[in-house]
Amino acid sequence: MADNPHTRECVLGLDVGGTGMKGALLDRGVRPLETVRRPTPRADGAPAVVDAIADTLVTLTRKAAERGLPVHRAGVVVPGIVDDDRQTAVWSANIGWRDLPLAALLEERTGLRVTLGHDVRAGGVAECALGAARGVQNALFVAIGTGIAAALVCDGKPIRSGGYAGELGHVVVESEGRPCACGSTGCLETVASATAVAAAYTVRSGRTVTGAADVAALTAQGDAVAQAVWERAARGLADALATATALLAPELIVLGGGLAEAGRLLLDPVRAGLDERLSFQRRPLLVRAELGDQAGCLGAGLIAWQAGSGRPSHDRQGTGVSGP
Ligand SMILES: [Zn+2]
Incomplete structure (x- = not known):
């Protein structure tokens, strides 16, 4: 050999x-x-x-x-x-x-x-083959970093649709929200991307942070402004993931990207929010990505x-x- x-x-x-x-x-x-x-x-x-x-x-x-x-x-x-x-x-x-x-x-x-x-x-392909979604036939991988995008696997096949599938970051979650770089308003990316979380904290508190990891740390420490920003991001994610769950019925949702480094601080409120929003739908497991x-x-x-x-x-x- x-x-x-x-x-x-x-x-x-x-x-x-x-x-x-x-x-x-x-x-x-x-x-x-x-x-x-x-x-x-x-x-x-x-x-x-x-x-x-x-x-x-x-x-x-x-x-x-x-x-x-x-x-x-x-x-x-x-x-x-x-x-x-x-x-x-x-x-x-x-x-x-x-x-x-x-x-x-x-x-x-x-x-x-x-x-x-x-x-x-x-x-998403890597998480399905080597990481958190090994062996799962219906999975949604969401990368939350500077922007937000998703990879979909349905019945074991990645969904591409000419490259346009998976733009979860541009699902509108706040109809009266802020303008998005894409030209729309109130997209998930404007409330829950790492960039948006850091910017929202700076606007509301008047204090500059180096990134979303700082806001996560402040949230864990009990900073009220950081907690409000964090809850808003988790709410937006739960809204968008509930829509995705209704449409695609993933068995597993994998959160990756920089914001997911916060671990349970992000997963717990998103999981609770998603649970609240679903009724008869199959409830997906929500886990953190393994491959970083x-x-x-x-x-x-x-x-x-x-x-x-x-x-x-x-x-x-x-x-x-x-x-x-
Ligand atoms: Zn957008």
Whole structure:
């Protein structure tokens, strides 16, 4: 076995975020052998971001060569709207690209075979294959960070709808609410994203915080303003998740992203709020993600293995999200 060159192949996984990129060399069991991190130069425009992605893939390829490992394929996941069928980055507010045939561009630049995917859907794929949703046929993975997006798995299949499915962050939860970056008003993102939680605390208290983690700590300490901001975020999440539950009937909801780092401080009130809002619907279990900020990168590796003939060796759950 050890002498079969195919068992020694690896894939590259790269998660391109609005602020930073996380890349890894991953073996057939989707275990990271090497990792790299670097900032996303989004202030310099989309072409600079494409350059940085290509550079990072080249760096990882060099690391694979140093270990004597052939690279099977690269998986690259990005935020915004991604059309998996056309392998195109359709739109990203954060990075500013539009209808960019990113996989083809990166293949041309690096000589690698590249599969493009969506960051949060890839995170959901990873949580289903390796994390909190292992073996679950109907799951909803929600990433709550700078923005909010969801990945849906129904009857074992990820739902994509041309890249437009899963935009939970833009479900309206406050009809008289604040304007959202998307152009609408009162979207979930305006009350429950990490950015919104930190901004709301600053506006109401007059005190600057470095991020939502500070608001979580103040909430736990009994700060009344922080508690009000936190409760509002939990209420918004419960509203949106109740809608999602009525439509999709997930057995399991997995909360990930920076805000979920708060653990029970977030899960308990959201779980209680969701329970209050449901009547006859099947009640989903609500749990915290297990893979942390690695989910996107591991998911990128998984889609790279799935895109070629090389199925990952851990494919054992039968969820359908781990392989064709
Ligand atoms: Zn919106």
